[in-house]
Amino acid sequence: MKVLVADKFEKSGVEGLKSLGCDVTVNADVEGDALATLVGQLDPDILIVRGKKVKEPVFKAAGRLSMVIRAGAGYDTIDVAAASARGIFVTNCPGKNSIAVAELAWGLILACDRRIPDQVAELRAGKWNKKEYAKAAGLYGRTLGVIGLGQIGREIARRGRAFGMKIIAWSRSLTPERAALEDVGFCPTPLDVARQADVISISVAANEDTKTLVNKAFCDALKPGAFVINTSRGSVVDESALLEAIRAKGVRAGLDVFENEPAGGTADFASPIAQAPGVYGTHHVGASTDQAQEAIAAEAVRIVETFLRTGQVINCVNIAKSTPATSVLTVRMQNRPGVLAHVFYILGQAGINIEVMDNIVYDGARAACAHIQVDEAPAPELLTAIRANPSVLSVTVAGL
Template sequence: MTTTPTIACLERDSIDAPFRAPATAHRWVEYPHSAPDEVVARLQGADIAIVNKLRLGAAQIAALPALRMVAVSATGADNVDLAACSAQGIVVSNVRGYAVDTVPEHAMTLILALRRRLLDYVADVRAGRWERSENFCFFDHPIADLAGSTLGVVGYGDLGRGVARLCEAFGMRVLRAEQRGAAQVREGYTAFEQVLAEADVLSLNCPLNASTRGLIGAAELARMKPSAILVNTSRGGLVDEAALAAALRVGRIAGAATDVLSSEPPREGNALLVPDIPNLIVTPHVAWASAQAMQRLADQVIDNIDAFLAGAPRNRLA
């Protein structure tokens, strides 16, 4: 590594919080955003790269001989080829635990909005429906309480536990889903297929990897109750989006909310962005983005860089 390491932040505008200066003398270069074909050029000569969602594949990593660390400003690192980094001796560190409050709170907001048909009633009032009502209120959209219903949690890490804790406070029964296809069901968990069949609310809180990609498709949606809702605050690739759109259109399930899509931003469109899909809420990957969480994330990125430069890397993925 050079005497004064160069730190290149490729997606500065993806974090709406200040980064403090690393403790070690350094050269800091930042770009508001970077296109995929700009990654290699902008990282030439850099010792440390800060990335969020930009792809760092094997070919790009091989073209960056000076690179010694990738500081991922997120928990999920499916955009970084970890094997290629390991082979080249590059340390990869992610941020952890920064969103343990904000993501569950967002998931809870989506659950409540769907079960109480919040957006439908707001739209009706704005359209003058209440003013024309013959009664003091109207019941066009059936409302369901959370109390006494069942939450199925797929992925029981910090975020899944956070969603479960909030739902338990609303009087919900919680089922922890075992991994799909597991030979044995761990104590305290329930078989994946049984969770699909019993859940009134299915919350996805697991990482995206080879075993979870396409986890919820047409077959899984067919196992769910017609009255059930699906909430995804993890990764868009967990869900077959076309199958979900079709299921909502025919009432196979009662509703869905997602904070994530398979490609972000969805410049080429997406099956879930068609306006005629009933009882669907899509938010633009902001579940993690409370002011408090973003500052914790920014601080932890620098903590990871400081630890690496001190010779004691932390939060290592590679």
């Protein structure tokens, strides 16, 4: 099994892959179109990336590539549609960086409240300004609003309780019942969080539903002087709307991510919001702690090990949630070569496509049962043709 690691990756992860018998190539410096060229040259079975963009040309150049592992949680840097069109699994390592991201989120919250970076800058410039900085709202007893109550959001909320804050939350799947179990106040919409919270921390996945979630309406709903923290993705925030709230309402922002942030490790970056007073920014480093990267590397190795041993893909993000299947064909049969081929041939000749299938072998390996989801119910004469094979024990069809 050939594995290409095309990004920064812990040494423990590389050694773990080699211990599985993988032929590992590490090229953390490859950038842009060169990644597609490298994939075409090496023809790996598995590609591991951290922050690199994996675009359609990479998949077009691939031959044996069967899986892309995102060594992290978000996978918006990978063209999932292009991977799916070529039957390539995309998987990730969710939850392994949750504590690291939560820690940075709290660093940004504290920076907003106490303006710590501003104080450091003045001290480094040789200026003492206690008069300016000897005032802050403080956090105890105030309201923390968490938008996205996944693993990262829960870690942020947990630390909020330690600061004595009241916690409210909105999440796509959050119900009042689950909110009660999580000990958070339930908000039916993100706007409700914006209206009620003094500090808002955003930790949602980047997709079409969350694009510019923080928009003009959201910013209009913010309390004057509220703090907005974004450690998810830059696409979640309409930066022009947030910048206007910063200027007009005294809102402060702690941002680890930006709309048009550079893809590489170093670059010039002239961002109006990053340069604005009242904004405390970091360089998309939420997951960048040794602890988090070791945990992510171990998870990537576990994904590869499971794939090698069982063929199963842990944390796969591009398995279809629904298919065009309308019926399920159940075939009990003797566990012999050619029986399923007989069933498939008859269905194929009739133009019926198999969408999903599993095959269970019974104890003793003398018999098996296949559940075959198809896009069209087989006609009675097709069922008769399937039953004509002496190794077929029974055939039934049911609608889905």
